[in-house]
Amino acid sequence: MTTIQATIAQLGIPYLENEPMSRHTTFRIGGPAEVIALPRTPGEVKAVLDACRREKARYFVLGKGSNLLVGDRGIPGVTIAMENLSAVTVEGETVTAQAGASLMAVCAAARSAGLTGLEFAYGIPGQAGGGVYMNAGAYGGELKDVLESVEFLDEDGKEHTFTVQQLELGYRHSYFTGKRCVILSARFRLQRDPDGPEAVKARMEEIYDRRKEKQPLEWPSAGSTFKRPEGAYAAALIDQCGLKGFRVGGAQVSEKHAGFVINVREATCADVLDLIQEVRRIVKEKTGYTLEPEVRVTGGNT
DSSP, rough: OOOOHHHHTTTOOEEEEEGGGGGGTTOOOOOOEEEOOOOOOHHHHHHHHHHHHHTTOOOOEEEEEETTTOTTTEEEEEEEEOTTOOOEEEEEEEEEEEEEBBBHHHHHHHHHHTEEEEEGTTOSSSSSSHHHHHTEEEEEEGGGEEEEEEEETTTOOOEEEGGGSSSSOOOOOOOOTTTTTTTEEEEEEEEEEEOOHHHHHHHHHHHHHHHHHHSOSOOOEEEEEEEOOOTTTTHHHHHTTTTTTTTTTTTEEOOOOOOOOESSSSHHHHHHHHHHHHHHHHHHHHHHOOOBBBBBESOOOO
């Protein structure tokens, strides 16, 4: 047992050792995490972070793993999984969600309260914290449209509350991009639908049906693989280059939606990265557009 593992055990925080990250990502890809800490409260999150800094241990914060590709050699150090911080509360027209709450659960809470504004997020597979981190959006909406404030721990473990105006939210970007902060919770300001919960439910189901029709939800993936280039759409460019169905190892460009790379047969991280590199090369060569990956990559791969 390493020093940091012993410290986490002494703190009474649940943890896993040498846990395959393929069990914790929607891509179903990834080698073992050396240690996965599973804090249950914001105080336990801070305790793990303080221990990592004190003992100079590497750490990585894990949401649902829905926009994540983990290296085949796994993640060294401590992976802090936020899944146990999943409470969602509604007060008036405000929904407050801990970082580990799924966006589906946040949407469901809004729906039950007859609150409108989050319909676009119904079906996005991530958690609230990850959604804020990347300003998740779809079907003409983004979290910045309904976000009111966020509580987080900075890189020194100090707690802050930022309003939406302070969060620098843009297309797949936020104040947290590239920083080692830990989002704890988010508050969403919605509006009461005059037609009640059933009207909200109908719109959410309509959007989810559109997702199922157009996206390869039946296959493991990390959602949209590439960011939208200015003046074009990644999926259309990839399709234009005849790359639907293009495959490297167990990774494939979806035949249903060219913007998705899917895991069709025990794909490795190396398979996906090689496929992404080749798609980028061909699209650049044939169209002049440079595609930028949207999926985050972490861990060792060689």
